[in-house]
Amino acid sequence: MTDINQVEILLVEDNPNDEELTLRALKKNNIANNVHVVRDGAEALDFIFASGPYTSRRVESRPKVILLDLKLPKVDGLEVLKRIKSDDRTSMTPVVVLTSSKEERDIVESYKLGVSSYIVKPVDFDKFIQAVSQLGLYWLLLNQPPG
Amino acid sequence: MIAPRVVAILNTFSKTASLVVIVIGMLVLAGWVADVETLKAVLPGYEPMKVNTSIGFIFGGLSLWLLLSRSGNRTARIVAGILAFFVVVIGSLTLLEYLTWREFGIDNLIFADPDADMSGGFAGRMSPLSAVNFTILGAALLILITRPGKEPYSGVLALVAAFASLLSVLGYIYGVAAFYTFYTYSSVALNTAIASIVLALGILFVRPERGIMSVITMDTLGGMMARRVLPWAILLPFFFGWLRLKGQELGYYDTGIGLSLFAVSTMVLFTLLIWFSARSLNGSDIERKQAENEVHLLNQGLERRVVERTHELQNAINELGREVGERHKAEDSLKVSLEELSRKNRMETIINAITGSVHGSVDLREVLSNAVKSIKENMPGVDFIGVFMIEDKNAVLMADSGYPEDVYEKIKVIPYPKGLTWKTVEEGKTMYCPDAENDTTIGQAGRALGTKSYISMPIRYDEKTVGVININSRTADAFDKEELSLLETVAIQVEAAVHNARIVEALRATEKENRSLNEELERRLEELTAVNKELEAFSYSVSHDLRAPLRAIDGFSRILLEDYSGMLDEEGHRLFSVIRSNTLNMGQLIDDLLAFSRLGRQDVVPLEVNISEMARQVFQELQPHDSVKTPKFTLNHLPTAFGDRSMIRQVLTNLISNAIKFTRDRGAEAAIEITGHSNGRENIYHITDNGIGFDMAYVDKLFGVFQRLHSQNEFEGTGVGLALVKRIVVRHGGRVWAEGKVGEGASFYFTLPKDEGGLS
Numbered sequence: 018m019t020d021i022n023q024v025e026i027l028l029v030e031d032n033p034n035d036e037e038l039t040l041r042a043l044k045k046n047n048i049a050n051n052v053h054v055v056r057d058g059a060e061a062l063d064f065i066f067a068s069g070p071y072t073s074r075r076v077e078s079r080p081k082v083i084l085l086d087l088k089l090p091k092v093d094g095l096e097v098l099k100r101i102k103s104d105d106r107t108s109m110t111p112v113v114v115l116t117s118s119k120e121e122r123d124i125v126e127s128y129k130l131g132v133s134s135y136i137v138k139p140v141d142f143d144k145f146i147q148a149v150s151q152l153g154l155y156w157l158l159l160n161q162p163p164g
Numbered sequence: 165m166i167a168p169r170v171v172a173i174l175n176t177f178s179k180t181a182s183l184v185v186i187v188i189g190m191l192v193l194a195g196w197v198a199d200v201e202t203l204k205a206v207l208p209g210y211e212p213m214k215v216n217t218s219i220g221f222i223f224g225g226l227s228l229w230l231l232l233s234r235s236g237n238r239t240a241r242i243v244a245g246i247l248a249f250f251v252v253v254i255g256s257l258t259l260l261e262y263l264t265w266r267e268f269g270i271d272n273l274i275f276a277d278p279d280a281d282m283s284g285g286f287a288g289r290m291s292p293l294s295a296v297n298f299t300i301l302g303a304a305l306l307i308l309i310t311r312p313g314k315e316p317y318s319g320v321l322a323l324v325a326a327f328a329s330l331l332s333v334l335g336y337i338y339g340v341a342a343f344y345t346f347y348t349y350s351s352v353a354l355n356t357a358i359a360s361i362v363l364a365l366g367i368l369f370v371r372p373e374r375g376i377m378s379v380i381t382m383d384t385l386g387g388m389m390a391r392r393v394l395p396w397a398i399l400l401p402f403f404f405g406w407l408r409l410k411g412q413e414l415g416y417y418d419t420g421i422g423l424s425l426f427a428v429s430t431m432v433l434f435t436l437l438i439w440f441s442a443r444s445l446n447g448s449d450i451e452r453k454q455a456e457n458e459v460h461l462l463n464q465g466l467e468r469r470v471v472e473r474t475h476e477l478q479n480a481i482n483e484l485g486r487e488v489g490e491r492h493k494a495e496d497s498l499k500v501s502l503e504e505l506s507r508k509n510r511m512e513t514i515i516n517a518i519t520g521s522v523h524g525s526v527d528l529r530e531v532l533s534n535a536v537k538s539i540k541e542n543m544p545g546v547d548f549i550g551v552f553m554i555e556d557k558n559a560v561l562m563a564d565s566g567y568p569e570d571v572y573e574k575i576k577v578i579p580y581p582k583g584l585t586w587k588t589v590e591e592g593k594t595m596y597c598p599d600a601e602n603d604t605t606i607g608q609a610g611r612a613l614g615t616k617s618y619i620s621m622p623i624r625y626d627e628k629t630v631g632v633i634n635i636n637s638r639t640a641d642a643f644d645k646e647e648l649s650l651l652e653t654v655a656i657q658v659e660a661a662v663h664n665a666r667i668v669e670a671l672r673a674t675e676k677e678n679r680s681l682n683e684e685l686e687r688r689l690e691e692l693t694a695v696n697k698e699l700e701a702f703s704y705s706v707s708h709d710l711r712a713p714l715r716a717i718d719g720f721s722r723i724l725l726e727d728y729s730g731m732l733d734e735e736g737h738r739l740f741s742v743i744r745s746n747t748l749n750m751g752q753l754i755d756d757l758l759a760f761s762r763l764g765r766q767d768v769v770p771l772e773v774n775i776s777e778m779a780r781q782v783f784q785e786l787q788p789h790d791s792v793k794t795p796k797f798t799l800n801h802l803p804t805a806f807g808d809r810s811m812i813r814q815v816l817t818n819l820i821s822n823a824i825k826f827t828r829d830r831g832a833e834a835a836i837e838i839t840g841h842s843n844g845r846e847n848i849y850h851i852t853d854n855g856i857g858f859d860m861a862y863v864d865k866l867f868g869v870f871q872r873l874h875s876q877n878e879f880e881g882t883g884v885g886l887a888l889v890k891r892i893v894v895r896h897g898g899r900v901w902a903e904g905k906v907g908e909g910a911s912f913y914f915t916l917p918k919d920e921g922g923l924s
Contacts, residue, residue: 026819032716034712034715034716034719034720035712035715035716038715038716038719038720041723062441087708088708088709116708117707117708117709117711117712117715117760118704118707118708119707119755120591120704120707138711138715139715140710140711140714140715140718140747140748140750140751141718141748142715142718142719142721142722142723143722144713145719
C-alpha cells in the first residue's frame with residue numbers, strides 16, 4: 018500500500034468493478050502507483066481531513082486529484098465535494114466527478130460547488146479506458162497545482 | 165220723541181230750584197238765629213217766613229237735590245225719602261193743629277215767635293196754605309222717590325201746590341190780602357210763596373220726559389205748541405189782570421169795562437198768539453210733510469234699490485249656488501280621479517315592490533313573502549293571500565298574509581288532488597269567482613275564512629304549473645279586471661323569481677360538484693406529484709445503477725479478450741462481440757429512455773430559435789465522416805420559431821439522424837431536404853428524404869414508444885426517437901405527422917409556434 022502522505026490520486030468509488038476498471042486504465046498509463054482508494058463518503062472525508070483511521074496523515078499533503086463518484090454509501094459525493102470546497106486547506110485540490118449519472122441537476126450542482134471536471138463513465142470499455150487515461154495524464158502530468 | 169234740549173233745561177231748572185229753596189230756607193233760618201227781620205220777611209212789614217217753614221224748605225230742597233244728583237245712591241235715596249217724609253210730617257202736623265184747635269208744641273219748637281200777637285192767630289205757626297203745600301209737596305217727593313212710574317201723580321200734586329202759591333204771590337202783587345191771608349190765621353209770607361212755587365216747579369220738572377210733563381217736553385208739534393203758548397198763557401192773563409186792577413184803582417174805568425177790556429185784550433192777544441203759532445207750526449208742518457215726502461221718495465228709491473239689490477244678490481246667490489254645484493261636481497270627479505290615481509299608485513307600488521324584490525333576491529321564500537305583504541297592503545279587497553309551490557304530490561304553503569291557526573294547519577300542505585289549488589294546477593289558468601257563496605269548488609278552509617269572492621292563479625315555469633297564488637276576499641266581487649290583470653303581472657314576476665331560484669339552485673349544485681371535482685383533482689395532483697417524485701428517484705437510480713453493470717460486462721469481457729485472446733478462436737471472438745454490441749445497445753436504450761422520461765418533467769424554456777442555423781449545425785455534427793456516404797443536404801430558408809432550444813435541437817437531431825440512417829443505402833443519390841413556411845400563428849417544417857420510406861399502413865405506429873418498422877439488423881435504433889420528437893412538439897402546442905412510401909422516401913412534418921403567443 019502506498020504511503021498515505023504520498024498519495025497522488027484519491028479514488029472515491031464504492032463499486033469494486035468500476036474500481037478495478039479504473040485502476041486498470043490508470044495502470045495502462047503507468048500512473049497507478051500513488052493511488053489510494055476509499056469506498057464511501059465518510060472514509061473519503063476521514064482521509065481528506067486526516068481523521069478516524071487517517072489521523073496520521075497530514076491534511077496539507079494534498080493529492081494531485083480526487084476522482085469522486087456521486088452515488089456513495091454513508092455520505093454522498095456532492096456532500097463530500099461541498100466539504101472539500103468549503104475548507105481552505107483542501108479547497109484548492111482539483112476534484113473530478115467520475116460518475117454514471119447523466120442527470121442535468123447533478124452536473125449543474127457539481128459545477129456550482131466548484132468541481133474541476135465532470136465525466137460520465139461510458140459504458141463502452143474502450144471509451145472508458147480512453148477517458149480515464151486522458152484525465153490521469155492531464156491532472157498528474159500536465160496540470161500545475163498551486164504550491 | 166222727547167226733545168232732549170228741553171229735558172236738559174228743565175233738569176237744570178229742577179236742580180237750581182232745589183238749591184234756591186235750600187238757600188232761601190237757610191237765609192230765613194239765619195234771620196231767625198240772628199233776629200234779622202229782612203232775612204225773615206224780605207220786605208219790612210211783610211209777614212216773615214216761619215222757622216218750621218224754613219226747615220220744611222231746607223228738607224224739601226235737600227230731598228229734591230238728593231233725588232236729582234244722588235239718585236243712583238241707595239243711602240241718598242233713603243235720606244231723601246226721610247227728608248220728604250219730614251216735610252209731610254211738618255205740613256200735616258201743622259194742618260192737624262188747625263183742624264183740632266190744639267197746640268202740639270211744634271210751632272215754637274226751635275225759636276219762639278216774638279210776634280205772637282201780630283198775626284192775631286198762632287205765634288210761630290205757618291199758614292194753613294203753607295201746611296197744605298208742604299203736605300202736598302212732601303207727598304209728591306215721596307211718590308217720586310218711592311214710586312217710580314207714578315210721575316203723573318207727583319206732577320198733579322206739584323201743579324196744585326204751585327198754583328195755590330201763585331195765588332198768594334198774585335195777592336201780594338195785586339195787593340189783595342185775601343189771596344194770602346185766611347181769616348185770622350197767619351198769612352203766607354212772600355218768600356214762602358215764591359219758594360213754594362220754585363219747589364213745586366222743581367218737583368214738576370223732575371223726570372220731565374214722563375208724567376204730565378211729557379206732553380210738553382215731547383218733540384212733536386203738540387209739545388212745541390205747548391212750550392210756545394204755555395208761558396204766554398200764564399204771563400198774559402197775569403199782566404192784563406194787573407193792568408185792569410191798576411186801571412180800576414186809578415178810576416180810569418169801572419169793573420164792567422175793566423173786565424170787558426181784560427177779556428177782549430186777552431182774546432185778541434191769545435188769538436194772535438195762536439194764529440202766529442199756528443202759522444209757524446203750519447210752516448214747520450209743511451216742511452215736515454215735504455221732508456216726509458222726500459223721505460218717502462228716498463225710501464221708495466231705497467226700497468227699489470233694496471229690491472234691485474236683493475234681486476242682484478239673489479242672482480249672485482243663484483250663480484254662486486250653481487258654481488258651488490259645479491265645484492262639487494268637479495270635486496266629485498276629482499275625488500274619483502284621485503281615487504283612481506291612488507289605486508294606480510297602489511298597484512304600481514305592488515309591482516315595484518315585487519320587481520325590486522325579484523331583482524334584489526334569489527331567495528324564493530323571501531320574494532314570495534314580499535309579494536304577499538305588498539299585495540295585502542295595497543289591494544283593498546284582499547283579506548287573505550297564500551302562495552303555494554308544488555313539490556311532488558304536495559302543494560306547500562310558502563308565504564301567506566296570516567291565515568288563522570286552524571285554517572293554516574289545514575292548508576300548509578295540500579296533498580294531490582285536493583281542492584281549488586290542485587284544480588288551478590291542473591287547468592293552468594286563473595280562476596276568479598266573484599260569488600263564492602254559490603260556488604262548489606271552494607273548500608272548507610275557504611268557507612272558514614268567510615270567503616265571498618276569490619282568485620286562484622297559477623305560477624308557470626317551463627310550461628308547467630309550479631305554484632298557485634290564492635286570494636280570498638270577504639267582499640263579494642272584490643276585484644275588477646284591472647286588479648286581475650295586475651295580479652297576472654305579479655304572477656309573471658313570481659315566475660321570474662322561481663326561474664331565478666331554480667338557476668341559483670342549479671348553480672349551487674354545479675358549484676358543489678365543481679368543488680368536489682376540484683378536491684378530487686387536488687388529491688390526484690398530490691398523488692401525481694408523489695408518483696412523479698418516485699419516478700424521478702427511479703430514473704436517477706436507473707441512470708446510475710443500470711449502467712454500472714453494463715459497463716462491468718463490457719469492460720470485463722474486453723479485459724478477457726485482451727488478456728486471454730490467445731485462448732479464443734474466431735467463434736469465441738464473435739461471441740464476445742455479440743455480448744459487447746448488446747451491452748452498447750442497452751446503454752443506448754437506457755440513455756434514450758431517460759431522456760424521454762425526463763422530458764415529461766422538464767420545463768419548457770421558450771426563446772426565439774433560428775431553426776435554419778440549428779438544422780445546419782445538427783446536420784454537420786451528424787453527417788458521416790466518409791464523404792462518399794454523405795447525402796445531398798438541401799436547407800431552404802426556414803422561419804424562426806419560438807420554443808425550448810435544447811428540446812428543439814433534440815427534435816432536429818432525431819429527425820435528421822433518421823433521414824441519414826434511412827438514406828445510407830442510396831449511396832451518392834441520397835438526398836435530404838428541409839423546408840418550412842408560416843401558416844397563421846404556427847410554422848410548418850418538414851424533412852423529406854429519398855430513403856427507404858415506409859408503408860403508410862403503419863403510420864400510426866411511427867410515433868409510439870419502442871415502435872420500430874425495421875429489424876435491428878437492417879437499421880439500428882431503440883424505437884424511442886420519434887416518440888421523443890412527438891412529445892417535444894406536442895409540449896410546444898404543435899402537431900407532428902408523416903408521409904411515406906416504401907422504397908421512395910419519407911416526409912416528416914412538425915409545427916412550432918411562430919411567437920410567444922402561440923405557445924400553449
